[in-house]
Ligand SMILES: Nc1ncnc2c1ncn2[C@@H]1O[C@H](COP(=O)(O)OP(=O)(O)OP(=O)(O)O)[C@@H](O)[C@H]1O
């Protein structure tokens with residue numbers, strides 16, 4: 001059974017239909033990258049997956065159960081799905097360690113000490129163990145994002161959704177964050193859905209790539225197929241534009 005299955009999901013804001021019938025599945029442990037032009041609906045799709053937005057129509061199944069069913073315990077579902085945002089969304093008044101333990105303690109009702117130990121383990125995993133008592137304001141963007149990843153991991157989620165986690169970073173910070181994500185992709189068994197403009201990451205790390213254009217998944221496939229022999233003209237154009245921008 002797929003861990004996540006998205007069926008005919010649409011999302012409108014007023015008159016404007018932003019998602020126009022999205023269908024895809026994600027298997028347990030799979031790393032899926034979502035690429036596409038600005039405004040194509042990538043963030044809206046992630047926000048729907050995580051129920052930060054409610055789809056207008058369609059279904060989202062998590063381990064076979066429709067999370068949009070009014071009887072489904074949506075709050076339980078949310079605990080299993082982590083999110084890492086472009087703008088970090090850390091609590092600025094809390095230390096690095098407290099940022100990581102507040103969710104497990106307040107939301108999951110886990111003991112503080114156990115949560116701290118788990119948080120320290122994950123902060124070590126992202127190379128931030130020397131900053132336990134630092135406040136976010138004193139950290140670089142790359143360090144903040146690594147804390148945000150450790151915070152998501154401390155919730156012990158089944159899947160983490162990443163929305164352009166490196167787009168707000170200075171170029172010299174991008175590599176550190178991508179290295180952490182690559183390590184997670186290759187060694188943690190975590191299911192990851194990553195909206196990204198980092199084509200090398202999408203190509204080298206993901207199991208599957210979805211290309212979004214104007215509210216639909218225009219094409220999806222294995223990275224080795226999609227990047228070298230795209231079937232759709234608009235995928236080709238997007239990739240060409242990206243290659244031009246790079247050079
Ligand atoms: N809350 C909202 N209310 C109205 N329109 C919205 C809302 N959120 C998103 N939109 C619109 O939906 C469209 C898709 O936005 P979305 O943020 O999902 O695109 P995106 O693919 O993530 O783009 P980018 O690459 O720039 O992040 C945009 O035209 C945006 O203006």
Ligand SMILES: [Mg+2]
Nearest residue numbers: 042043044164
């Ligand atoms: Mg976006």
